[in-house]
Amino acid sequence: xxxxxxxxxxxPGSGVAPPAVGLDGVSKNFGHVQAVRDVSLQIESGEIVAIxxxxxxxxxxxxxxxxxxxxPSHGHVSVYGMQPRQAITKGLISAVMQTGGLxxxxxxxxxxxxxxxxxxxxxxxxxxxxxxxxxxxxDRRVGKCSGGEQQRxxxxxxxxxxxxxxxxxxxxxxxxxxxxxxxxxxxxxxAENGRTVLFATxxxxxxxxxxxxxxxxxxxxVVADGTAAEIKSMAAGRTVRATLxxxxxxxxxxxxxxxxxxxxxxxxxxxxxxxxxxARYLLTSTxxxxxxxxxxxxxxxFLALTGDxxxxxxxxxxxxxxxxxSS
Amino acid sequence: MSTMxxxxxxxxxxxxxxxxxxxxxxALKLEVRRLTRNRRTVIISLVVPVFFFLLFGLNKSYDTLRxxxxxxxxxxxxxxxxxxxxxxxxxxGAMVSIERAQGWSRQLRLTPLSPVxxxxxxxxxxxxxxxxxxxxxxxxxxxxxxxxxxxxxxIATGFSVWIGSLLFAAFGLFLGYLLPAExxxxxxxxxxxxxxxxxxxxxxxxxxxHTVQEIAKWTPLYGLNQLVHTPLLGNGVDWTWVVNVLAxxxxxxxxxxxRMRKDTARV
Numbered sequence: 001x002x003x004x005x006x007x008x009x010x011x012p013g014s015g016v017a018p019p020a021v022g023l024d025g026v027s028k029n030f031g032h033v034q035a036v037r038d039v040s041l042q043i044e045s046g047e048i049v050a051i052x053x054x055x056x057x058x059x060x061x062x063x064x065x066x067x068x069x070x071x072p073s074h075g076h077v078s079v080y081g082m083q084p085r086q087a088i089t090k091g092l093i094s095a096v097m098q099t100g101g102l103x104x105x106x107x108x109x110x111x112x113x114x115x116x117x118x119x120x121x122x123x124x125x126x127x128x129x130x131x132x133x134x135x136x137x138x139d140r141r142v143g144k145c146s147g148g149e150q151q152r153x154x155x156x157x158x159x160x161x162x163x164x165x166x167x168x169x170x171x172x173x174x175x176x177x178x179x180x181x182x183x184x185x186x187x188x189x190x191a192e193n194g195r196t197v198l199f200a201t202x203x204x205x206x207x208x209x210x211x212x213x214x215x216x217x218x219x220x221x222v223v224a225d226g227t228a229a230e231i232k233s234m235a236a237g238r239t240v241r242a243t244l245x246x247x248x249x250x251x252x253x254x255x256x257x258x259x260x261x262x263x264x265x266x267x268x269x270x271x272x273x274x275x276x277x278x279a280r281y282l283l284t285s286t287x288x289x290x291x292x293x294x295x296x297x298x299x300x301x302f303l304a305l306t307g308d309x310x311x312x313x314x315x316x317x318x319x320x321x322x323x324x325x326s327s
Numbered sequence: 328m329s330t331m332x333x334x335x336x337x338x339x340x341x342x343x344x345x346x347x348x349x350x351x352x353x354a355l356k357l358e359v360r361r362l363t364r365n366r367r368t369v370i371i372s373l374v375v376p377v378f379f380f381l382l383f384g385l386n387k388s389y390d391t392l393r394x395x396x397x398x399x400x401x402x403x404x405x406x407x408x409x410x411x412x413x414x415x416x417x418x419x420g421a422m423v424s425i426e427r428a429q430g431w432s433r434q435l436r437l438t439p440l441s442p443v444x445x446x447x448x449x450x451x452x453x454x455x456x457x458x459x460x461x462x463x464x465x466x467x468x469x470x471x472x473x474x475x476x477x478x479x480x481x482i483a484t485g486f487s488v489w490i491g492s493l494l495f496a497a498f499g500l501f502l503g504y505l506l507p508a509e510x511x512x513x514x515x516x517x518x519x520x521x522x523x524x525x526x527x528x529x530x531x532x533x534x535x536x537h538t539v540q541e542i543a544k545w546t547p548l549y550g551l552n553q554l555v556h557t558p559l560l561g562n563g564v565d566w567t568w569v570v571n572v573l574a575x576x577x578x579x580x581x582x583x584x585x586r587m588r589k590d591t592a593r594v
Contacts, residue, residue: 017337067437068436069433069436069437080337080339086344088436088437088438088439089344089345089349089439089441090339090342090344090439091342091439092339092342094437095437097433097434100429100430100431100433100434101430101431101433101434102429102434103361103426103429103431104429105361105364105365110357110360113353114353114354114357115438117351117353118345118349118351118435118438118439118440119345119349119438119439120343120344120346120439121341121342121343157434164339194337
């Protein structure tokens with residue numbers, strides 16, 4: 001499940017630049033719970049990457065490790081070739097958190113003034129206010145701002161150091177459709193100048209619409225990593241149903257192309273990207289009959305990939321690599 | 328596979344960490360402003376000690392009653408300045424509990440501000456308010472023209488009270504990291520009132536029953552209260568007072584560091 005960096009091509013004239021984010025065999029345990037399990041990935045400069053997965057898949061734990069808020073139990077993490085904390089002190093990474101992170105008794109303007117003062121180099125608070133479109137509420141106490149205004153303030157705080165990498169943890173939680181669209185329009189516009197964006201989401205559509213690359217997490221493991229199109233084609237695999245008396249799941253797992261299998265009485269269900277191969281095998285090498293092939297919906301397939309009863313991910317299910325095909 | 332159009336290695340050479348771990352006067356100014364926005368803090372640390380001085384320090388007999396190198400009104404003034412300064416610095420330190428509850432501490436960890444610079448900024452903020460408390464009580468003493476001691480003693484005792492209140496900035500940080508934000512401020516008011524009685528800030532410890540006196544000598548305001556009155560009384564320093572202050576300073580600082588480590592570890 002490793003990403004081959006060779007696919008990203010040579011850096012023209014720049015030698016080998018360190019990736020924006022590099023995770024190498026990273027695991028995170030909380031007691032007996034393994035929140036992150038052996039995750040290895042690289043994110044290159046300029047990519048817009050979504051970490052997609054249901055709640056509890058390890059998205060926030062992974063992001064906390066990238067931000068240096070928690071240390072991995074095993075493995076190695078680097079941001080622009082540095083320790084996360086070092087990258088933060090240099091103003092290379094910023095993050096917008098889901099909730100909190102604001103002092104209610106400061107005004108909007110003071111919050112930006114405070115934040116800017118902590119960096120070696122930062123935009124002027126005034127400039128940041130204007131860019132975020134919150135200049136008119138500069139004198140308002142943060143505690144009296146609406147949720148949307150607070151989110152815009154968080155965003156302005158994150159951008160005040162002009163970071164190379166912007167990390168967003170479920171940034172649109174609680175926003176309506178309109179707010180969500182505006183938010184992403186701003187992010188995309190911002191990313192055009194080469195900023196790397198990494199965001200966590202549990203909305204498939206959001207990852208699909210706004211990310212160049214999607215990393216799918218389930219139970220702390222990377223189950224898929226590729227472009228939205230690749231993930232979709234993979235997630236949208238087919239189900240082969242057949243009647244096969246005496247079949248066991250163990251036996252069906254060896255069927256070529258099978259991703260997950262299920263046996264209900266005499267009926268077997270094999271989920272696969274290559275339903276032809278599965279059908280051919282079942283009909284020629286087993287006593288299967290009444291064979292039927294059905295397409296899965298994307299949502300259903302996403303659930304199949306990330307749900308609790310999905311088969312354990314194996315290396316074969318990982319889409320080879322990703323390239324940031326910008327739209 | 329296509330190569331990325333935006334595959335331009337970012338220029339990181341201009342990126343530097345801030346000096347002094349991010350400590351700066353702009354942030355300090357805003358911290359002080361925040362502290363003074365809290366009405367409860369201002370009332371308890373500035374208004375209450377002044378009010379107490381007007382109530383208890385202006386007893387007629389105190390004008391003429393000598394007490395060491397000054398009068399009793401000066402003695403009371405020093406006690407109440409200490410009370411105000413201690414409340415101010417404890418509140419200043421305990422502000423971290425509110426910051427933890429609002430997720431601000433976590434937010435700061437996403438900025439270059441180092442934990443040491445943050446703590447120093449908190450302590451300095453607490454000391455600014457502590458200085459205001461001392462000034463408020465001393466100015467009241469000056470204006471009412473009751474407290475009497477030499478100019479040198481005004482400065483020496485005022486300065487001792489202010490520096491001594493540093494001990495309670497550590498106490499405040501400890502409580503701020505230990506207790507949840509909802510009740511930490513109410514609790515501090517109560518704890519400090521008890522400690523002030525035990526330390527002899529409101530009533531001289533010598534007036535308590537013997538057992539109470541013995542217990543009082545171990546409490547954190549006792550040694551400090553004795554020490555800040557020493558220049559006025561001119562009675563010399565008892566080493567047990569110094570030990571009291573240093574021991575509590577170590578306990579509070581250790582407690583604050585211990586809880587802070589626990590808070591930021593997030594394992």
